Amino acid sequence: MADSETPLLDELEEGPWPSFVKEMKRAAEKNEAAKDLLRQLERSYVDKVGHWKHGGIVGVKGYGGGVIGRYSDLPEEFPAVAEFHTMRVNMPSGWFYNTKKLRELCDVWDKHGSGLTNMHGATGDIILLGTSTDHLQPCFDDLAEIGFDLGGSGSDMRTPSCCVGPGRCEWACIDTLELLYDLTMTYQDQLHRPMFPYKSKMKISGCPNDCVAAVPRSDIAIVGTWRDKIRIDPVEVANYANDGLDIVQEVVMLCPTRCMTWDGKTKTLTIEDAECNRCMHCINLMPKALRPGVERGATILVGGKAPIVHGALLSWVIVPFMKIEPPYTELKELLDKIWEWWDENGKMRERLGELINRLGMRNFLKAVGLPAVPQMVKAPRANPYYFWDPEEVK
Amino acid sequence: MADSETPLLDELEEGPWPSFVKEMKRAAEKNEAAKDLLRQLERSYVDKVGHWKHGGIVGVKGYGGGVIGRYSDLPEEFPAVAEFHTMRVNMPSGWFYNTKKLRELCDVWDKHGSGLTNMHGATGDIILLGTSTDHLQPCFDDLAEIGFDLGGSGSDMRTPSCCVGPGRCEWACIDTLELLYDLTMTYQDQLHRPMFPYKSKMKISGCPNDCVAAVPRSDIAIVGTWRDKIRIDPVEVANYANDGLDIVQEVVMLCPTRCMTWDGKTKTLTIEDAECNRCMHCINLMPKALRPGVERGATILVGGKAPIVHGALLSWVIVPFMKIEPPYTELKELLDKIWEWWDENGKMRERLGELINRLGMRNFLKAVGLPAVPQMVKAPRANPYYFWDPEEVK
Amino acid sequence: MPFIKIDGLEIEVDEDGFIQEPDKWSPEVAAALAKSEDVPELTEAHWKVVNYLRDYYQQFGIAPMIRKLCKDTGFPLKEIYELFPSGPAKGACKIAGLPKPTGCV
Amino acid sequence: MPFIKIDGLEIEVDEDGFIQEPDKWSPEVAAALAKSEDVPELTEAHWKVVNYLRDYYQQFGIAPMIRKLCKDTGFPLKEIYELFPSGPAKGACKIAGLPKPTGCV
């Protein structure tokens, strides 16, 4: 080990958690770029700064995004990563794979790139980490061959993602997987050819547990819910109680609306349905006994994002409940109106939520044709600075 | 009644609540200005707009404030209120009076003004409603004779006020009345000769019940509290329980920190003192049994105000605990530093809270020499936009 | 509208005695206004304040804040009140022919 | 730094092929850059876009937003991609000699 080129990184091969350094070394055995990546990273560990140049803009024909250009700032020392672009490849709904497809993907990537990937990127794409400019188009062509298209980057609709939903989850109130596929296909143009003021993200969760972090991480969040009442199987409730679940402490007391009562003697759970806000907590604890209602649809929230430029935002309810069924016309009409308004009014690098803040929720709602309802707010305004349409003031 | 000049106002003589119209009529019997005021008000009730001109700047010698100039915009119709200025007269601490003083005041006002007053104004002053320009100085002189001075107006320290405190309340953790008098006397200059960027209000409450609304209504709020533990008289606690107070529902369950336990069998109440936030609720319900601790002082909060210009603010904790004892040196030093910083940095019509928001709490705290402590915040920041002193970054 | 008379000239003032047409201000007008503000005579010190106020207003379109006035003229507030018993706003600004200070009262 | 050669002249470009000295841009440079972007020939339509971009940049110091580009040139985005297969940012801006678009990728 004394003569290792990467003494610092080598330390990260130790320990129980699987090691990315091992992975890099594995790739480095077959690939020069992977090897130089490892060496350059070691250099960063010594210098405590990154060694990539600013920016990079490369791509494939007909697409305005999907590839992140990257160049080493030490190309002499690490020539194999002088060019080291990543490709964002659109994953299948719910990140479901069969091994055949995955192996094909590996073969393409071994042929054209570093052999290193992220499974997956934080937005959800398959990230193919590192190739040179002249490999981009051939790599894309080979990917196309096996049925993989690029995802989003730049000022476009970003690769949307969704939770596992009806694929494996009993709580999915909407068909997240199918909806995701349909929207992805409908909006290929928006995905591949940036034309918005900035990025626009969309995520779809099947229920308020939000396993794909739609509320904080997407400009447009579609979250499944129901409008009727929780279905209760009283026998199973009693079973949970008998099996040791402390229904009062763990369920009733943690219900945010305190709309449940537990009769310890008869082992009966009652829900005052009108007061339930469908937070999922009780269902989460007793999946065998409680289930979402049957009148299902989604809440639409918009505006979520990270802190650049004006601070992080969670997304905000704009449609409390919408039926979500193919061909998803109502939803798509809304999406079109939202993007249209944003695209028309947004400044460069202004996310949807920031634009709503700048122009006012009232203008947004009017533009997209949605009525104001109390479900949109935690609380009404506390300041008296509000507007009237001159029409309203006789 | 058919020929009443004020048919609309007359309707407000009816009903169980004491009628200001009756009062106006009473004054009108002796005083022309009061009479024209009544007639002009009736006119407003018909027109649905006020009938006072904009602004007005009048005063008495040596003072920059204390009088609000006012002129009718219908002086021909209501000549007796062509000039109708109000004088703000500094009330005694806690609004305590003896009848002798009050009668003297009435005599002065009958001599010089309309005979109408507000007991008291929303800031706390005695408002003498309506006199003419040439009566101002004589009225002031006569007031001085009986020991009444003017309060604040304009960009000065406004007349500070305080709750009844040790005068009649067992919970007063500081001597609100004496402190108010001392501060008022110390800051006569600031009160009478406007020199700040805008108004500055100060209110003093003896405990967190805040009976003088210091937290929302003053730039500088001084609120009594204690640092040790609530004193419990267990016998009296049991008495309350026996008398029908539902200690679990009404006390324990409403304690915000849930730091109390009630043993129904032994009728014992226990408080986990370290977790108590001194909200007063339990004390409020059982004044005979529970009392504030003995290590007393005040929390200082700053920045409260109404919505002009940048929105209403509640005041914010800047000193969690300060001993408040004559000669109040620590407090006065802090007040001086606060005003100095505000006066130096504030824009025209920028209240203290708005300036803190504009320049940042950190700059304010540094300028007035206060350490950052968790008691100042409900929660730490959620955005990553923070500053470092270059010194700190080696 | 009330008037003040200077050398036969009538100058309109508002109820509070502030002149209505700023252009008509002159040192004579100032002297006349001074009387209504308990300033029997405009001394050099008075003029220092008055001129400062006028210059400032000319330049910025607003009256200076009091702290600035004191700093820039070198008169502590106390002295300003000695010079102008009705204070900088009602007294000095009026004499200097500035618009009536509005806002916070 | 890489170069492109036009009529013997060497013009510095960055790794992405964007010219480094904006002053050196000329129609010939544009033609040379076009080749690297799969634009065999600069037609009138291409020039319309290129000139628009240059004018806009001259005036505002920034590249226009895509929506504006489409509106103002009258080319729907689809056609822009037909004209410049690598798109408005990487293709058209490069040929127009604008700075490399940064920010959001």
Add this chain to the structure above:
Amino acid sequence: MATRTDFGPPYFRDMLPPVIQKNYGQWKYHERIKPGLLVHVAESGDRLWTVRVGSPRLVSTDWIREVCDIADQFCDGHLRFTSRHNVEFLVSDEAKVEPLIAYLQEHGYPVGGTGHAITNPVHTQGWIHCHTPATDASGIVKAVMDELYEYFVDWKLPAYCRVSLACCLNMCGAVHCSDVAILGIHRKPPVINHDVVRAKCEIPNVIAACPTGAIRPDPKTKSLIVNEEKCMYCGNCYTMCPGMPLADPVGDGVSIWVGGKVSSARTPPKFSRLVIPYLPNNPPRWPETTAAVKNIIETWAKHARKHERMGEWIDRIGWERFFTLAGIEFKPQLIDDFTLAPETYRSTPTFKW
């Protein structure tokens, strides 16, 4: 003769009744005997009875003298006013308590306002003395209190309930933290008088005064232009400049706010929040306003738990539910769009129908 200045208010100690002088700071506990009557007991065993009565606040000197007569008769000449404009008669002789109350009731003084009651609304000048009002103050307060009278003189409410009124956005009534607030509002932008602006206004200050940046200078007229789309009629420009009035019989009116509180008991202070953006000015009794206030208070009284203030109740049930229970229609104006707006938006699919 140089005027004496800066001598300050009368010293309060000279005003205190002997029982307070003696037991100053030595109070031990108090009891609420019945509405309007408190007794405070000192460590020494001394007792002080307080009888609280409502006042119209706008009073004549004769009224003050009348109250003084009463204080002379029952309180050895001692009384005080409260932070909400009520009068408190300070009685040290138990024998005088009931006669005082009887006397007061007989003479039309509302005895009450203590404990779980509605007390005197803090309010403002309105058309009586101010130049910026969008409504009257005393008139509405009188109309509302006639309607709420029973809640002043009796204990019928689950908790404290503070009603306040301010006649314009300056909020002198400090309504921003009241259980129920009545706030005068304008709904039309200022009508500019350019001559006045030119002659009388400090233009930079007027521009700076606008919270939404709706005002800009107009070099042509040497006056100002208001972008009416950005104006939310706060009246702040008018405060700074007489040339920009916005009072208007049709535009002006009243808005209703609920759920604020001041004390830190149980929960920290809260802002009041808009629930009815506009009701017409309808003097002399503002029936729409009085009905709205009464409805809100009675809805709360019906549904809240004991000791649960308006805002605490709403926090528990949720604002969605408040609107259903109170039968109030939710209007677009209720959705915030000022500087801290995002903090009021709902960021979760959990809510009630």
Add this chain to the structure above:
Amino acid sequence: MATRTDFGPPYFRDMLPPVIQKNYGQWKYHERIKPGLLVHVAESGDRLWTVRVGSPRLVSTDWIREVCDIADQFCDGHLRFTSRHNVEFLVSDEAKVEPLIAYLQEHGYPVGGTGHAITNPVHTQGWIHCHTPATDASGIVKAVMDELYEYFVDWKLPAYCRVSLACCLNMCGAVHCSDVAILGIHRKPPVINHDVVRAKCEIPNVIAACPTGAIRPDPKTKSLIVNEEKCMYCGNCYTMCPGMPLADPVGDGVSIWVGGKVSSARTPPKFSRLVIPYLPNNPPRWPETTAAVKNIIETWAKHARKHERMGEWIDRIGWERFFTLAGIEFKPQLIDDFTLAPETYRSTPTFKW
């Protein structure tokens, strides 16, 4: 040859194992059998076992092939990845479940991450591939997860706990709503290279990019000036302009944020909040950072009630108490001074010591 475009991702239905094809949308309930093992039961009675394993996310094609081998052997060639980068083996044959787990454990795959555990940290590129990082991503994650390993493979926590990392303020790791977030930060303003700014930057866009308005044009140099007093090192200008780098071995490092959550279970989503403003970059194992994260998690685990997420626990006990219990010093940087700052200030004298 025109390239085919816009054909989209592979259709997911082609990827589903037969048991899902059959029971799609017909799942009835699930059980958490043990850490890393779930079973979902369909209305039809069919069962699907899921075995979850942690992945380093940055993986080689060989690793993917290896995982495929396992899926072929135990899952008829079916697997999926999760929204937090774990691998899930989808088993429809009960007999293969335990052998699969045994195989995985034997080969060093961490089986776990389900239920009340710490799962895979969402994270980012860091020094591996990004141009704006203030720290590395994969390295810290590895170091932290080595330390927290037991909490991944076992159920030792009161509730879910999501740890995330982002290497700069762009927050690609979307750390803003994590129970514990590790965020790379710069602490020095950009060092301007005027030549680069002039030649390569869209100056108006750079100016607009600065959240605090710290940048203004410099007509003299035709470049830019940064008001360093207003710069809080967000790096947004650098994103827009290569002439303004701010990475620096001394300035850069890590900050720690706590109390965020995403789900709406019980309480709405919450933002994470700053508790440690700076820890040094100390590769390869960032001991200060790993220790801080572990301390916070273990403090929570010790004091929280069952099902109480980090932020829920802190809301109950108060932030003052969090700092005492975790033994973390409160620093001035923790006090907000950005646009919504007043919402974080305490407006009540009620707090804990």
